[in-house]
Amino acid sequence: MPRLDESLLTHLPPFDGLSRTDIRRILDGAVSRRFEIGADIFREGEPADRFFLLLDGYIRVVRSTEAGEQITVLHIPAGQLFGIARAIGRETYPGRAVAAAECIVLCWPTGLWDDFTRQYPGFSLSTARTVGVRLGEIQSRMQELATLHVEARIATALLRLITQTGRPTEAGVEIDFPLTRQDLSEMTGTTLHTVSRLLSAWQREGVVQSQHRRITVLDRARLEACAQHRG
């Protein structure tokens, strides 16, 4: 494995402000791995013996019901720690982490968590913040599920996606990884049929453009208007 470059970490919240030697030491404890689209990074219920930093890509964390339905509880954009069950005192991962795009991650054994916490002063606060942000996000999504109609929920989901991973094109903003109707339905608590119908309608109106597993938002303002509609 190639030696990892220190600049990978110097600007990320949990590590910024650390000395070169500290960062060198942190990197030397890490393993870098690549995951193809659709690959599982960890599974629900597995012992949480590693934690990760997402260098590049996009991850979704899903939970399954007993009936086999999946719902996406969380999205993780590049630059964030994840799989930090340890930080909240859990022994196992509470969900399955799937690579939504091709992902490059750094991976440490959980044992190092306590070392990092002890040795690097800002680390603990920084990860607490990460947890806090996630808690807030989940609460927002819960609120959306409880109060918004399907149309507004899907609009919100698309807006979130283009904000986090959008790539500008000549026509609009494209979501930077393949996304099925099924995926969107799992994010919004609906069915792939309803998502398909809605995207078709939006396409007819020129709000979005979509081919096979590719979605481009053409008219962001219109989506925002949809997202406002209360149910």
Add this chain to the structure above:
Amino acid sequence: MPRLDESLLTHLPPFDGLSRTDIRRILDGAVSRRFEIGADIFREGEPADRFFLLLDGYIRVVRSTEAGEQITVLHIPAGQLFGIARAIGRETYPGRAVAAAECIVLCWPTGLWDDFTRQYPGFSLSTARTVGVRLGEIQSRMQELATLHVEARIATALLRLITQTGRPTEAGVEIDFPLTRQDLSEMTGTTLHTVSRLLSAWQREGVVQSQHRRITVLDRARLEACAQHRG
């Protein structure tokens, strides 16, 4: 104010295992307060300058949408810390805490948080666990909202309530504080009308018994069956 008794804390997770003098010191930094039913303990967006331990009662944490709808994101049973926005790096409370029953709380200024964390070894891990449990709960509720029908969601909510605060009576298990149809609808993302209709139906079938703001579950097994029904 009467001097607080040390036995209040000796068996609660964040403090168990501490010496009498430590507990004495912790109690001396606390203020004890009482809140009537319906009173706000803190409000959404207020600076998080205090944190709390719920000695007795029951609290619900609600968030409001711009349209004024409220949804309950969390319930806190007696014995738990709450208002610990500080532990997750937040400056303000992310929701409103309402006394669902009459509540007795201990209250510390946020400044002491760091002291506790530094001085009492288990405190930090214990609060991290609390955060972890809450995150898990919220994810479960999100999953329910996304996948279950209203009937199953209300059944689940009732079961949770009688588990956390149920008081056995001759007929069944009564929820130990006043609870309106509106409250239940805010917990389950539906309307008070639907809740009312459903409770009426259940009452006809002998599953629950309810008068004004009082609900008793007579047939727990039947509710559990309802909660299983997928939608």
Add this chain to the structure above:
DNA sequence: CTCAATCTTTGAGCAAGCGCAAAGTCCGAC
């Protein structure tokens, strides 16, 4: 006791969105 406020019940009509089904399309493997 009386009144007002809050909470609850119930009806009727309606629309959102689901389930089912079938056909069409795209893509990668070979």
Add this chain to the structure above:
DNA sequence: GTCGGACTTTGCGCTTGCTCAAAGATTGAG
């Protein structure tokens, strides 16, 4: 190229649960 699998589209019928409306019940204040 061709084949199979995964993904998408669309129609139709129907159920769930919402909205609107109005009346009844319970409680607490004065």
